[in-house]
Amino acid sequence: xxxxxxxxxxxxIIAAGLFVYFFGSRMFWTVQPGERAIVFKxxxxxxxxxxxxxxxxxxxxxxxxxxIYNIMEQTREERMEVLDKNSLSISMDVxxxxxxxYKKIGDLHETFGKNYSDVLIIPEVRSAVRSxxxxxxxxxIFSTKRMEVENTIKExxxxxxxxxxxxxxxxxxxxxxxxxxxxxxxxxxxxxxxxALAYKFKLDKERSEAERKRIEAEGIAxxxxxxxxxxxxxxxxxxxxxxxxxxxxxxxxxxxxxxSGDSGMPLILGDK
Numbered sequence: 530x531x532x533x534x535x536x537x538x539x540x541x542i543i544a545a546g547l548f549v550y551f552f553g554s555r556m557f558w559t560v561q562p563g564e565r566a567i568v569f570k571x572x573x574x575x576x577x578x579x580x581x582x583x584x585x586x587x588x589x590x591x592x593x594x595x596x597i598y599n600i601m602e603q604t605r606e607e608r609m610e611v612l613d614k615n616s617l618s619i620s621m622d623v624x625x626x627x628x629x630x631y632k633k634i635g636d637l638h639e640t641f642g643k644n645y646s647d648v649l650i651i652p653e654v655r656s657a658v659r660s661x662x663x664x665x666x667x668x669x670i671f672s673t674k675r676m677e678v679e680n681t682i683k684e685x686x687x688x689x690x691x692x693x694x695x696x697x698x699x700x701x702x703x704x705x706x707x708x709x710x711x712x713x714x715x716x717x718x719x720x721x722x723x724x725a726l727a728y729k730f731k732l733d734k735e736r737s738e739a740e741r742k743r744i745e746a747e748g749i750a751x752x753x754x755x756x757x758x759x760x761x762x763x764x765x766x767x768x769x770x771x772x773x774x775x776x777x778x779x780x781x782x783x784x785x786x787x788x789s790g791d792s793g794m795p796l797i798l799g800d801k
Contacts, residue, residue: 558587563601565631567638569594578635596638600631602698605646611659613667620706621662625654625686626698633694640693649693654700657686671705678702 560566566582569575570593582595589595605625613619627650629637641648661682662670670678679702687697 556588556591558582558589558595558597560584560587560597563599564597565600565634566595566597567635569596576635576639578639581632581634596643598629598631598634598638598643600629600634602626602628603646605651606703607651607654609655609658611662613662613670614665615667617667617711618708619662619667619670621658622703622705623654623658623682624699624701624703625650626700627690627695628698630694630696637694645695650690650695653689654682654686657682657689661685667707667711671707675702675705 558566560582562584564584566587568577568580568582568589570577570590572592587595603626605627607623607625609621609623611619611621629645637645661678665674665678669675679700682702683697683700686700690697
């Protein structure tokens with residue numbers, strides 16, 4: 530009995546090995562960290578958008594297909610030619626950082642496929658950049674309103690991408706290139722504006738200093754006026770006596786005559 534069963538077991542093992550060899554690559558899947566997966570079931574429900582597979586080892590039927598998506602933050606860089614408000618040609622380098630919303634990769638795959646970056650993201654970014662730059666002049670885009678332009682492009686792009694299951698992390702204008710003559714004209718204008726601001730600052734500073742000195746002078750004059758009106762002959766004599774006493778303590782004092790002079794103030798004569 531045992532000898533008859535052995536060939537059957539061997540055949541089963543061989544069949545299982547052949548099955549795994551030919552179909553194992555379609556049955557056994559490993560989803561890496563930073564990835565999510567969905568399964569396409571051609572003989573039942575089609576694309577299973579509900580079940581999103583987490584990182585780890587998974588086994589599926591060999592007739593089904595697992596579709597793995599990178600959900601980590603990704604970057605694309607684009608160079609594009611756009612027109613400003615006055616139809617002036619501007620060259621811009623833009624960086625986009627984004628990632629798919631992992632719970633919605635089934636919907637993303639059904640609508641755009643794994644090539645969603647070229648099919649969805651880049652066209653939407655280009656459209657938003659052209660739309661926004663067309664509202665500003667080259668000078669505003671290049672200098673005074675660059676941050677505003679950048680934020681507006683990001684907001685308008687992020688709104689569209691969010692609806693299509695993409696999370697826009699950032700959009701940065703890396704560089705703006707203008708025709709040489711336009712760039713030179715803008716830079717000269719900015720230089721003149723800076724010089725005018727510096728001159729105005731200098732004038733304001735001088736006016737402030739003049740005002741400070743005027744207030745200081747008025748204070749000193751008022752102080753002297755109050756002091757003069759408060760001094761009497763008796764007070765002056767007392768001040769003189771106090772000063773004489775202090776001077777008498779000095780080693781350089783030789784002779785002190787009390788009550789001399791027209792005012793009756795002490796006189797100090799000679800020294801060592």
